Amino acid sequence: MAAQASGDLSLVGISKEFETFTAVHPLDLEVPAGSFFALLGPSGCGKTTTLRMVAGLEEPTTGKILIGDQDITDTKAFRRNVNTVFQSYALFPHMTVLENVAFGLKRRGDKDAVAKAKESLELVQLGAVAKKKPAQLSGGMQQRVALARAIVNRPDVLLLDEPLGALDLKLRRQMQIELKRIQSEVGLTFIHVTHDQEEAMTMADSIAVMNAGRIEQQGDPASLYEHPKSVFVANFLGQSNLLRASIEGPGAEGTVMVSSHGQRLEADASHIPEGAREIWLGVRPEKLRLGEGGGPNRLHGVVADASFTGVATQYLVRLPWDQEITVVQQNDGSARALEGENVTVSWASHHGFVLDAAEPADAGLGHEDG
Structure with a gap:
């Protein structure tokens, strides 16, 4: 059922201003055809507004939207070959699962609507429940029906607006893997909006981290995590220990020496x-x-807390200047440190990252989703 996407999605200088604020500042974004792309950021960062502009539900203030060479900026939403899957599944309760999936194709007079709907349901592993009504299905199954209904239309771009937000944690994790599998099999361009960094990193080939209407950084999940370009990105994508330091000069090959609280x-x-x-x-x-x-790199401190989490133990180590840093150690059978114990904390220089101290250390923290 693999589909050939019709071209890259390009946003060129796109922005959105409302009467009292700017939701999206002018930005450029290119999403390769057939890729799984995520727009990640806290509530109010502009990611959903960006998605709605691609869908045709919001009119851009400036800029252009293109799929391949086709400019769709002024194309009405229903004429764009773009489908959206929302957190609310919006299934027709009086129809069977199969009728729900085939509905759009039948309205367009597609003679193969039922066959295509059955194929789409098989893709999301729901062929066995085709004759059931939505109310007879679990939330996760309803979400997959909504996905099948969107995929069956073979859109150039499939937009996913917080699609897993209504599911419990265990089901959400299962659906993350399922969504990635489905996207890989069907070969469509997926754009996924989420505030959940783990969700984005689990599924996406590439992520754009948004903050206050701007793209802070874009790249593959590993690059963003290992080499954040701002404090916001470092804090939003997992935990970070940040030490205030000054650059002293060149160090050994490929390194610089820095001074932090008297430590070189x-x-x-x-x-x-x-x-x-x-x-x-x-x-x-x-x-x-x-x-x-x-x-x-070595720092000395005292274990302020040790929390056993199963696969790992998380330590809080208090440094001499009263800053606490977090250390996570795999439970591989080696001895665990105890609360109150004096310890040395060490790391390789290439495992660290460096950010401009002009940005506050708590940027990216304090968001309800950060």
Whole structure:
């Protein structure tokens, strides 16, 4: 059932102003045909407005929207080959599952509507419930029916607006894997709007992180996580330990020496923002090691808390200047540190990232979804 997408989706200088505020500042975005793309950010960042402009439900203030070479900026929503799957499934309760999926095709007079609907239901693994009514299905199954109904139309672009938000955690995780499988099999361009960073990183080939109507950073999930370009991105995509530091000068090959609270540390020279002198030296909790085996960077502290979580133990280590950093260690059978124990925390210079200290350390925190 793989479909050949008709071209990349391009947003060129697109923006949206309302009477009292600017929801989306002018931005450029290119989504490769056949890819799974995520717009990620907190509530009110402009991601849903951007999606609605692609769908034709909001008119851009400036800019153009193109699919391949076709400019669809002024095309009415119902004439765009773009479908949207919302958090609310909007299924017809009086129709069977099969009738729901075939409905749009039948309205257009497609003689193969039923056959195509059955094929779409098989893709989402719901062929066995084709004769049931939506009310007889679980929330996850209803979500898959809504997805089948959208896919059966073979849109150039499928828009997913927080589609898993109404599901419980376990089902949401299962559906993340299912959505990625379905997208891969059907070969359509998926654009997924979410505030859940784990959801975006699990499914998307590429992510654009939005904040206050602007794209902070765009890239594949691993690049965004390992090499955030702003404090907002570092904090929004998981936990970060940020140490205030000053650049001192060149270090060993490929590194620079920095000073943090009187401690000399190494940072990867390729990560230094141009012109920065005062920086945040960042390192993810799982990159830190208790003991001196993790790399040349070492800090000494006291274990303030140790929380066993099953696969790992999370430590809070209080440094001499009263800052607490988080260390996550896999439970691989090695001895665990105890609360009150003096420990050394170490890490390799290439496991850290460097950000300009002009941005506050709590950027990206405090959002209801961050």
